[in-house]
Amino acid sequence: MDQFLIAHEAAIRMGFFFGVFALMAFWEVLSPRRRPAISKLLRWGNNLGLVVFNSILLRLIFPAAALGVAAFAGEQGWGLLNHYSLPLWLSLAISLFVMDLVIYLQHVLMHAIPILWRLHRVHHADLDYDVTTGARFHPIEIILSMLIKFATIVVLGPTIVAVVIFEIVLNAMAMFNHANVRLPLPLDRVLRQLVVTPDMHRVHHSVDHDEANSNFGFNLALWDRLFGTYRDQPRAGHEEMIIGIQDHRTPGEVTWIHGILWLPFRGTVGNYAINRSRSLKGK
Numbered sequence: 001m002d003q004f005l006i007a008h009e010a011a012i013r014m015g016f017f018f019g020v021f022a023l024m025a026f027w028e029v030l031s032p033r034r035r036p037a038i039s040k041l042l043r044w045g046n047n048l049g050l051v052v053f054n055s056i057l058l059r060l061i062f063p064a065a066a067l068g069v070a071a072f073a074g075e076q077g078w079g080l081l082n083h084y085s086l087p088l089w090l091s092l093a094i095s096l097f098v099m100d101l102v103i104y105l106q107h108v109l110m111h112a113i114p115i116l117w118r119l120h121r122v123h124h125a126d127l128d129y130d131v132t133t134g135a136r137f138h139p140i141e142i143i144l145s146m147l148i149k150f151a152t153i154v155v156l157g158p159t160i161v162a163v164v165i166f167e168i169v170l171n172a173m174a175m176f177n178h179a180n181v182r183l184p185l186p187l188d189r190v191l192r193q194l195v196v197t198p199d200m201h202r203v204h205h206s207v208d209h210d211e212a213n214s215n216f217g218f219n220l221a222l223w224d225r226l227f228g229t230y231r232d233q234p235r236a237g238h239e240e241m242i243i244g245i246q247d248h249r250t251p252g253e254v255t256w257i258h259g260i261l262w263l264p265f266r267g268t269v270g271n272y273a274i275n276r277s278r279s280l281k282g283k
Helices: 002-030 040-061 065-076 088-112 114-124 131-135 139-156 160-177 185-191 198-205 222-226 257-265
Strands: none
Touching: 002 065, 002 131, 002 160, 040 131, 040 139, 040 257, 065 139, 065 160, 088 114, 088 139, 088 160, 088 222, 114 139, 114 257, 131 160, 160 198
């Protein structure tokens, strides 16, 4: 199984990516939650262009990717889970749970540390919110995220199967909870007890800092409730809330790919940091 996953990892992940992307894009057409603020063709061309650029860059820098690190860690006996004989289901559960927590903490740090926020604001500066927003990240942030993932794998010691499942879930949930789709409100209330829904995560993309500093989770909804960063709804409502960053709203700097790549180096970030009491205001 491990050798099969290593040999076909790229094809497996690509298949899931295109499948989930097509599903979310079709859903957005059938039942959109919000009206687009700017040209969808313009945004999609530049956002997806950035995705292609990042994918090529990662393969050039890290040809073995996370799967290669997991295989090497397993061979060397590195990581906590490689020191215990656990049932596969328990090892998988622990691995997915811990890696999900690491992504949550990483996301919090991206907002809390000004130099990291410079990179992460590329993701938040999108003037609309749809399935392509979920994959819109600056290349330097993508590289840092991969290094954090490598460190987590070395310390934790997840199996190759666990890493493949996590990578698929990470991409699929990012597209799902960034999609501009309308879920029935009763269903949303039930789902967000377990996983992050589009309505739950959309709050995080508000121009208001107290709303943007909430709902950091990407998959499990547990962490925001546990650490006090959960916010139920945006104060303006989902149809009227403004998406993006207040100081960066011109298409030239936040929509076209050259502006997106240069955005972390523009202006000053100032004293941008998480204030948990403000982030819960209006909860």
